[in-house]
Amino acid sequence: MTATVTTPGPRRAPRLLSKKAVLGKKAVLPWLFLAPGLLLALVFKFLPMGKGVWLSFFDVRPFLGDKWVGLDNYTRVLTDHRFQDAIGHTLVLGIGMSLGGIVAGFVLALLLEGQARSLKIIRTAVFLPVVTATAVVGEMWRLMYYPTSDGLINSGLGLLGMGPVPYLDNPETALWATMAMGIWMLAPYNMVIILAGLAGVDRSLYEAAAMDGVSLWQRLRHITLPAIRPALGIVLTLAAIRGLRVFTEVYVLTGGGPAGSTDVWMTRAYTLGFSRNDIGGASAASVLLLCVTLLFTVTVNYFRKRGDVR
Amino acid sequence: MSAPAIEPVRTPVTASPERKSAGKRRTTPARFDTALGWSDRPGPAWALRVLLCALALGVFAAPFLTVFSGSFSEKASGSTLSFLPHHPTLLNFEVAGERGIWDYFGNSLVIAGGGLLLQLVVCTLAAYALARHRFRGQALILTLFMLTMMLPEEVIAIPLSLVLGHVPVVGLDLKGTVWGVILPLGAWGFSVMVLTEFMKDIPAEIEEAARIDGVGELRMLWQVVLPLCKPALGVAGVLGFIMIWDQYLLPLIAAKDPTDYTVTVALSILRTDPEVGSGVVLAGAVIALVPSLIVYLLLQRSLVTGIAAGATKG
Numbered sequence: 001m002t003a004t005v006t007t008p009g010p011r012r013a014p015r016l017l018s019k020k021a022v023l024g025k026k027a028v029l030p031w032l033f034l035a036p037g038l039l040l041a042l043v044f045k046f047l048p049m050g051k052g053v054w055l056s057f058f059d060v061r062p063f064l065g066d067k068w069v070g071l072d073n074y075t076r077v078l079t080d081h082r083f084q085d086a087i088g089h090t091l092v093l094g095i096g097m098s099l100g101g102i103v104a105g106f107v108l109a110l111l112l113e114g115q116a117r118s119l120k121i122i123r124t125a126v127f128l129p130v131v132t133a134t135a136v137v138g139e140m141w142r143l144m145y146y147p148t149s150d151g152l153i154n155s156g157l158g159l160l161g162m163g164p165v166p167y168l169d170n171p172e173t174a175l176w177a178t179m180a181m182g183i184w185m186l187a188p189y190n191m192v193i194i195l196a197g198l199a200g201v202d203r204s205l206y207e208a209a210a211m212d213g214v215s216l217w218q219r220l221r222h223i224t225l226p227a228i229r230p231a232l233g234i235v236l237t238l239a240a241i242r243g244l245r246v247f248t249e250v251y252v253l254t255g256g257g258p259a260g261s262t263d264v265w266m267t268r269a270y271t272l273g274f275s276r277n278d279i280g281g282a283s284a285a286s287v288l289l290l291c292v293t294l295l296f297t298v299t300v301n302y303f304r305k306r307g308d309v310r
Numbered sequence: 311m312s313a314p315a316i317e318p319v320r321t322p323v324t325a326s327p328e329r330k331s332a333g334k335r336r337t338t339p340a341r342f343d344t345a346l347g348w349s350d351r352p353g354p355a356w357a358l359r360v361l362l363c364a365l366a367l368g369v370f371a372a373p374f375l376t377v378f379s380g381s382f383s384e385k386a387s388g389s390t391l392s393f394l395p396h397h398p399t400l401l402n403f404e405v406a407g408e409r410g411i412w413d414y415f416g417n418s419l420v421i422a423g424g425g426l427l428l429q430l431v432v433c434t435l436a437a438y439a440l441a442r443h444r445f446r447g448q449a450l451i452l453t454l455f456m457l458t459m460m461l462p463e464e465v466i467a468i469p470l471s472l473v474l475g476h477v478p479v480v481g482l483d484l485k486g487t488v489w490g491v492i493l494p495l496g497a498w499g500f501s502v503m504v505l506t507e508f509m510k511d512i513p514a515e516i517e518e519a520a521r522i523d524g525v526g527e528l529r530m531l532w533q534v535v536l537p538l539c540k541p542a543l544g545v546a547g548v549l550g551f552i553m554i555w556d557q558y559l560l561p562l563i564a565a566k567d568p569t570d571y572t573v574t575v576a577l578s579i580l581r582t583d584p585e586v587g588s589g590v591v592l593a594g595a596v597i598a599l600v601p602s603l604i605v606y607l608l609l610q611r612s613l614v615t616g617i618a619a620g621a622t623k624g
Contacts, residue, residue, distance in 0.1 A: 027446075029527060033439035034451060037432045037497045043477065044470065044494035045458050051469040111362050113344040122363050124610060125371040131606040131613070132374075133556045135574035136598050139581065140377055143588055152376060188370060189617065196618045198345055206342035216346065224345040247464045248558040252578065266464045273468040274563075282468045290465045297460055 049290070056283035066280075073284035082260060083285065086268040089175060093250075093264060094243025097182035101239055102232065104183055105190025112191070113198050123195075127188045134185070138252030141181045142168065171261035174254055178262050182249055186242075190235045197231030198224070237300045244293055265289055377599070381592040402593035405586065411594050413569065414576035418555070420488050421572060422601070425495040425554045430547060432496045434539075437505035438531050442517065452506070459499035463559050470494065471563040486566030494564075495554055501546040504619055508542035509535060545616035548609045555602050573598040 056073055058066040077083050112123050129137060144152040147166035154164040167177040205223050214222075225232075247266040250256060256263040256271065263271075265285065273282030349355055384397035439445075440452060463470070474484045474494075484490035512535060520534050536543070561572040568579055573594070580586055580594045606613060 030439035030443040030445045033435040033443075033527075037436035037455065037502065038451070040432060040493060040496035041454065041458050044473065045461050045466065045497065046454075047478065048466040048469040048473050049461055051472065052466055055469060108366060110344075110346050111359065111366060113346075114348060115343065116350070119363075122367060124607075126366055127610075128371055128374055128603075128606075131552060131602050132599060133558075133574045133602060135556075135558050135577055136595050139577050139591055139595050140373055142581070143380070143592065144373060144376075146588075152373075184370070192614055192617050201345065203342050206345070206347070210342065210347075219347075220345060245462050245464045252558070270467065270559075274471075279468055279472075286465050286468060290461075293462075293465070294460065 052283045052290075053287055055280055056287045058280050060279040060283075062277075069280065073280045074288070077281055077285045077288070082263065083265075083268055085260060086263045086265050089262060090244065090246065090264040092175065093179055093182065093246060093262075094240060096179045097186060097243050097246070098236060098239035100179065100183035101186030101190050102235055104187035105194055105235065106232075108187055108191040109194040109198055113195060123191075127192065129185045129187075130189045130192075134248040135252050137181065137185055138249065141177075141184075141253060145177055168254055169258055171259050174258060174262045178250055178253055181253060182243075182246070185249070186239060190239070193231050193235050194228060197228035201227040233304065237297075237304075241293060241296060244296070245289060374599075377592050377595055380589060381596045383589055402589040403597075405590045406580065406593040406597070409580060409583065409586065409590070410569070411573065411576065411580070411597055414571055414573040415597055417488065417561075417570065418572040418574070418598070419601075421491045421557075421561070422551060422554050424488060425492045426547065426550050428492055428496045429498055429501060429550050429554075430543065433498060433501035433505055433546065434531070434536070434543075436497075436502050437509055438535060440502070441506045441509035442512075442535070452502075455497065455499045455502040457499070458497050463494075463557070467559050467563055470560075474564055485564055486570050490564030491557065491561050491572070494560060495557070498550065498553070501550060504546050504616070505539065505542050507619075508539055512538050541612070541615075544609060544612040545619065548605060548612045549616045551605050552602055552613070 055066070057068060057070060059069045059072075060066050108126060112119055112126065132140075145167040146152065146154065147169055148154065148164055151164070153167070157163070157165065165173065167173050201224060205227075206219065209219050209223060245266055246264055247270070250262055250264050250267050251270070254262045256267040266289065269282045269285035269289070272278045272285065348359055379395040381402050382395040382398045382400070384395075384399045384401065436455065440448065440455075471485075474490045476482075477484060484493065516534060516538075517530065520530055525534065555574070557572070558575060561570075561575050565571055565575075568576070571579070577591065577594050577598060580591045
């Protein structure tokens with residue numbers, strides 16, 4: 001109810017638009033203001049998108065002219081086993097990062113909720129991973145994962161009496177190591193959104209529950225969780241869409257290796273396009289990803305809108 | 311301690327929807343201020359909270375300390391990271407400087423400054439038209455700007471690199487120039503949306519009064535609307551800066567050769583340089599880290615507001 005008030009309904013009263021105004025100065029004016037933004041979006045967003053769709057149907061050959069190949073690029077990409085592996089990695093990484101990030105963000109939010117100045121300082125410090133550029137985070141984690149016993153994490157393991165683990169050099173562990181970094185970057189971001197949700201919970205409910213002698217777990221389960229469900233939904237959607245197109249994290253940390261064990265959809269498309277010069281195939285892969293992302297966004301928005309109406 | 315306890319957690323959404331319940335909280339005892347009912351008084355629960363907070367700080371903030379201390383440590387080739395530098399020195403920064411880190415940093419500053427300026431100007435103009443004017447196709451235009459958010463650089467990277475090499479109609483080659491990075495960042499749906507929402511809330515009376523005084527469109531935007539939009543401009547500015555500084559793929563594909571890289575992309579060059587140790591990479595990381603750190607610490611509130619706004623509207 002309250003959320004709908006802030007967004008004014010569709011402004012469909014063209015009363016001010018008399019016939020004269022349509023042709024006059026008044027009608028041209030907004031377009032003058034919109035022109036720079038539309039031009040930039042057209043040239044650097046929509047034109048590349050269209051070009052990508054177009055090229056995905058061609059065998060792109062510099063200086064020889066492009067050759068129409070129909071859906072060949074698509075079938076080639078979808079049947080390529082390295083791309084099939086990449087789908088699996090993208091899903092594992094995306095789901096793991098999203099869920100891990102939400103659980104960690106929720107725990108952080110519950111821990112750091114409150115007004116005390118010390119809590120604000122801790123929140124500020126905990127939020128640092130979000131502000132840091134992904135490439136910098138990648139370099140940090142490469143050094144933390146340093147595979148000998150004097151690496152930061154491995155020296156911690158050493159204290160526990162365990163041997164050094166070559167996190168990024170071992171195909172068995174590299175994907176999980178990448179996921180851990182992703183969770184580390186996502187959790188504080190989710191924390192902020194969940195904290196905003198927690199602030200909206202009606203405190204008198206907690207009080208009433210306490211009078212009824214409800215346990216802490218029941219209070220969380222029946223008051224807090226339902227109250228922040230909208231915030232959780234948003235967080236999950238954002239994380240899932242972000243997980244689908246994960247690129248920089250993987251590219252900086254592992255470059256897709258070792259032995260393709262962390263190759264995700266976008267790193268694979270990047271390698272195909274820029275290293276192998278298979279622009280048609282890379283475009284087809286990108287278009288597929290774009291379709292899935294758009295489909296996902298539209299579906300989620302549909303369900304969210306329906307939820308609002310109800 | 312009593313007065314601030316009334317306030318909800320300070321993460322206000324731009325047009326805060328839930329202000330109505332604030333009055334009820336006045337009578338609530340402090341115990342129910344948090345979902346877990348943390349207590350302020352020392353006790354077992356309090357001790358547990360302190361311990362867990364320390365753990366959270368250790369996991370999320372301590373790595374930054376080790377990066378800073380590592381960058382000042384003398385043993386540049388070592389991989390050992392600790393909280394205090396052993397034998398503090400500036401040597402790592404000097405070596406990083408010899409490898410041209412300051413040139414990369416300069417590239418980054420030009421791109422971040424120019425990109426942010428362009429983005430704010432372009433998005434403000436568009437938002438002004440969308441919020442304060444009525445015209446045919448308004449909903450469609452708004453949808454187009456929202457679409458720019460859903461079209462990530464990753465997905466259009468390959469065709470975008472072709473477009474950057476040969477911009478249609480004008481036929482310019484933007485590769486190897488800062489424009490190749492700056493121009494694609496100009497239209498950003500998030501800024502358009504935040505600014506539009508904010509400008510819609512400016513009362514029509516103010517605008518009408520100015521119109522009677524014969525104020526033209528540009529002066530109206532510059533002298534009447536913009537001063538009222540400062541909070542929204544802050545949000546768009548901070549998030550825009552963080553977004554631009556975080557760019558990786560765009561500077562990579564817009565570069566003609568490695569000297570065009572931004573500092574974040576150039577870290578990978580430092581890393582693959584066999585004559586350079588971890589200390590120098592960390593020095594580079596610190597140089598790439600400091601600007602976003604400064605922006606964050608100065609304008610935290612705008613950033614958090616923006617994230618909440620982006621989450622509820624996006």
